[in-house]
Amino acid sequence: MxxxxxxxxxxxxxxxxxxxxxxxxxxxxxxxxxxxxxxxxxxxxxxxxxxxxxxxxxxxxxxxxxxxxxxxxxxxxxxxxxxxxxxxxxxxxxxxxxxxxxxxxxxxxxxxxxxxxxxxxxxxxxxxxxxxxxxxxxxxxxxxxxxxxxxxxxxxxxxxxxxxxxxxxxxxxxxxxxxxxxxxxxxxxxxxxxxxxxxxxxxxxxxxPLLLGTDGVKMSKSRGNAIMLGATASETARLIRGAKTDAQRHITYEPQARPEVASLVLLGALCSGQDPVELAEGVGSGGAAALKSVVTEAVNSHFAPLRAARAELAAxxxxxxxxxxxxxxxxxxxxxxxxxxxxxxxxxxxxxxx
The missing domain is CATH 3.40.50.620 (HUPs)
Incomplete structure (x- = not known):
């Protein structure tokens, strides 16, 4: 059908x-x-x-x-x-x-x-x-x-x-x-x-794409759940480590069933140029800790040039x-x-x- x-x-x-x-x-x-x-x-x-x-x-x-x-x-x-x-x-x-x-x-x-x-x-x-x-x-x-x-x-x-x-x-x-x-x-x-x-x-x-904040709801400045463009690499790592996930260890990309995990997967995929399904499969049974490590590396790598430029402009x-x-x-x-x-x-x- x-x-x-x-x-x-x-x-x-x-x-x-x-x-x-x-x-x-x-x-x-x-x-x-x-x-x-x-x-x-x-x-x-x-x-x-x-x-x-x-x-x-x-x-x-x-x-x-x-x-x-x-x-x-x-x-x-x-x-x-x-x-x-x-x-x-x-x-x-x-x-x-x-x-x-x-x-x-x-x-x-x-x-x-x-x-x-x-x-x-x-x-x-x-x-x-x-x-x-x-x-x-x-x-x-x-x-x-x-x-x-x-x-x-x-x-x-x-x-x-x-x-x-x-x-x-x-x-x-x-x-x-x-x-x-x-x-x-x-x-x-x-x-x-x-x-x-x-x-x-x-x-x-x-x-x-709809990216959720670290608390699992829509990313927003007023909620204090956002990763700012100008955040440092260490601030980004800390925020992603504290991001809400779920109890399932195996990582999959299922936006409806697992929105918090899917949002992290999507963020990593957007920053690395990967398909989110492939990124999730790559993490697999590594669990939330492995996923957050992959996403942190992808975000910090992708935004490093922007952050350097922003710091220079702000100065x-x-x-x-x-x-x-x-x-x-x-x-x-x-x-x-x-x-x-x-x-x-x-x-x-x-x-x-x-």
Whole structure:
């Protein structure tokens, strides 16, 4: 009996987009980014960062927003924003992002971008904002007694991030499709109301592997279960030694039945270029200790060049600030041009002879 695997429309379109990128990458502009809540970890690297480098090297124009305004709701993070922002830039460059090609910028430095927020908010309803998965997740995990109004603007702010530079492609996981759909909705409604200004960006679905943290749940900075990109070899060894496994001695790659073991196997395979099934078979009856030894060696070997580059970058904060200053200037120029288009379309250009 033959089993038919149904491909979703989003996955089918994503495959078509990959083919179009191969044919002519210069047609595409991507906007993606991170919240500066601390250094990136191995889950970020294999989940998003590695893919950004891949796309940039293929010729796609890349914008990276460091969403500093989106952490103002968390004072613990906001109090150390400067070091977090510089740390992100060091992570990006050490991983292979070309700062001469990529536009790296912060929310707070691009005034014209943020001016798009008000007209965009006028195009969405409160229930649409409340239903957004990211907003719901932020509220659910908020440690505050009350929810800041800023949280409800996140989806519209993300739309401004994407649309100010006319990005037509956004790399996302399948769980982020509803978030991107609101950006598409805002673009469509603006174009319907005022005339076509914005593209409706499409999703480039990521097949990013899910790496679990050392405690067996999703790797996360906030959980303290992550291995950071800039971790030392000894820190990496200590964290992997303490990673959760299971009671079975023989090592197999079974993501559903043995998720913690499978995550370690997958990490080792990603870092060594092996198939995870073959890596597990190679460890076999060696047990968890042997597996952790193999994974530690693979991780430390794979990330040694990146870590050396990151340490050198982190030691030169003046260079990192220069990269950001240049990216902010490029983003502001682009945002001012888009804002001028928006004002013209909306009829809010006053005191000028037409």
């Amino acid at each position: 033959t089993t038919t695997v149904e491909i979703s429309p989003a996955a089918r379109r994503s495959a078509e987009l990959e083919a179009e990128i191969t044919a002519d990458a210069s047609r595409f502009r991507i906007l993606t980014g991170d919240r500066p809540t601390g250094p990136l970890h191995l889950g970020h690297y294999f989940g998003t960062l590695h893919n950004r480098v891949r796309l940039q090297r293929r010729g796609v124009r890349l914008g990276l927003v460091i969403a500093d305004y989106q952490v103002l709701t968390d004072r613990d993070v906001a109090d150390d924003l400067d070091s977090h922002v510089l740390g992100l830039i060091a992570d990006y460059l050490a991983a292979g992002i070309d700062p001469d090609e990529a536009m790296i910028f912060t929310h707070s430095s691009v005034a014209a971008l943020n001016q798009l927020l008000l007209p965009f908010l006028s195009l969405v309803t409160v229930p649409e904002l409340q239903r957004n998965p990211t907003v719901k997740d932020e509220i659910a995990h908020s440690r505050q007694a009350g929810v800041s109004g800023l949280m409800f603007t996140y989806p519209a702010h993300q739309a401004a991030d994407i649309l100010f530079c006319k990005a037509n492609l956004v790399p996302v996981g399948s769980d982020q499709l509803p978030h991107l759909e609101l950006t598409r909705t805002i673009a469509r409604r603006f174009n319907d109301h005022y005339g076509r200004v914005f593209p409706e960006p499409e999703a480039l679905l990521s097949s990013a 030169d904060p003046g260079y990192l600030r220069g990269v950001l200053a240049r990216g902010n200037a490029r983003a502001q120029e682009r945002a001012e041009a888009t804002l001028a288009e928006v004002r013209e379309a909306m009829g809010t250009v006053y005191g000028v002879s037409r």
